[in-house]
Amino acid sequence: MKIGYPCINRSIGCTPNRTFRLASYSKERLIETIEMNLESLEMMIEYNIERGLLFLRITSSIIPFASHPVCRYDWKRHFKAHLRSIGKMIKKAKMRISMHPDQFTLINSKDVHVYKRAVRELEYHADILDLMGLNRDAKIQIHVGGVYDDKLASMKRFIARYRKLSKKVRKRLVIENDERLYSLFDCLVISKAAKIPILFDSFHHSILNNDENYYDALKSVSKTWKRLDGLPMVDYSSQRPEGRVGAHTESIDLENFKKFLKSVDGIDFDLMLEIKDKEESALKALHLSRHLHLK
DNA sequence: AGTTGTCAAGCTAGT
DNA sequence: ACTAGCTTGACAACT
Numbered sequence: 001m002k003i004g005y006p007c008i009n010r011s012i013g014c015t016p017n018r019t020f021r022l023a024s025y026s027k028e029r030l031i032e033t034i035e036m037n038l039e040s041l042e043m044m045i046e047y048n049i050e051r052g053l054l055f056l057r058i059t060s061s062i063i064p065f066a067s068h069p070v071c072r073y074d075w076k077r078h079f080k081a082h083l084r085s086i087g088k089m090i091k092k093a094k095m096r097i098s099m100h101p102d103q104f105t106l107i108n109s110k111d112v113h114v115y116k117r118a119v120r121e122l123e124y125h126a127d128i129l130d131l132m133g134l135n136r137d138a139k140i141q142i143h144v145g146g147v148y149d150d151k152l153a154s155m156k157r158f159i160a161r162y163r164k165l166s167k168k169v170r171k172r173l174v175i176e177n178d179e180r181l182y183s184l185f186d187c188l189v190i191s192k193a194a195k196i197p198i199l200f201d202s203f204h205h206s207i208l209n210n211d212e213n214y215y216d217a218l219k220s221v222s223k224t225w226k227r228l229d230g231l232p233m234v235d236y237s238s239q240r241p242e243g244r245v246g247a248h249t250e251s252i253d254l255e256n257f258k259k260f261l262k263s264v265d266g267i268d269f270d271l272m273l274e275i276k277d278k279e280e281s282a283l284k285a286l287h288l289s290r291h292l293h294l295k
Numbered sequence: 296a297g298t299t300g301t302c303a304a305g306c307t308a309g310t
Numbered sequence: 311a312c313t314a315g316c317t318t319g320a321c322a323a324c325t
Contacts, residue, residue: 019302021301021302021303022302023302065303067303067304068303068304070303102304102305103304103305103306104303104304104305104306105304105305106304106305106306109305109306111305114304114305117303117304118304121304145305145306146305146306146307147306147307148306180307181306181307
């Protein structure tokens with residue numbers, strides 16, 4: 001099991017998340033920001049490798065405005081070598097990579113313009129992973145999308161639109177169960193029809209479910225990942241005390257985490273900790289997982 | 296230097 | 311038909 005945290009590190013003093021306002025867009029500003037982001041990403045990767053955190057989610061903001069019409073600069077060509085060298089570091093360390101486009105990336109939208117923008121956004125994510133030279137176990141995770149007053153029709157639209165995606169996107173795209181609209185069960189229905197792997201979010205599942213326990217849930221999800229897809233990816237978080245239902249905790253609750261690990265003991269997967277204090281909790285989790293006597 | 300409002304993108308629930 | 315809320319880090323404009 002590889003363990004990681006998403007997008008940013010709070011202790012190295014730089015972020016791969018830098019962006020700027022659309023109003024201040026310029027080619028120079030774009031290049032400068034991407035350069036800083038890629039350097040920060042490299043520092044983050046080094047930090048993680050040194051500490052044994054081998055699962056990383058790369059932020060979607062790494063190339064600001066990448067899929068926006070304002071961005072007509074050929075950043076792919078300009079940063080090809082840099083991205084390739086980052087990919088080499090990743091592969092050398094056998095690090096696992098995921099990306100998670102934002103909530104407006106909706107391929108099942110009724111609005112065809114939203115759908116088209118989503119496709120461009122997914123292509124951009126796939127380009128990053130391709131330019132890094134990563135194999136198809138590097139994944140792009142999205143939610144199924146909106147319900148639009150007709151869940152079945154919206155699920156069908158997802159499947160039909162998924163089938164039309166380019167191969168470079170399809171080989172990396174996975175769906176994640178959410179906590180309000182599409183449960184694990186819904187995802188399984190879609191997965192069966194579209195042959196798309198499911199990324200299991202344990203926290204969402206604890207809020208929206210059909211009474212499947214973690215073990216059975218993860219077992220059924222594991223079957224949706226083929227050999228070339230790599231191990232299943234799992235997102236883990238827990239409820240922030242006194243927060244709104246679904247609010248992610250500030251810092252890892254080790255008792256809850258231990259219980260979760262024990263409940264899915266015997267199933268192999270890579271684990272992303274969606275916790276606000278990022279690397280701090282990830283390191284605690286890594287330490288705990290190494291000292292638990294599991295199968 | 297520190298604080299606060301605002302930012303490319305959408306959906307849903309509530310009025 | 312319209313708007314607040316979701317969630318969230320960092321920019322940008324303001325004290």
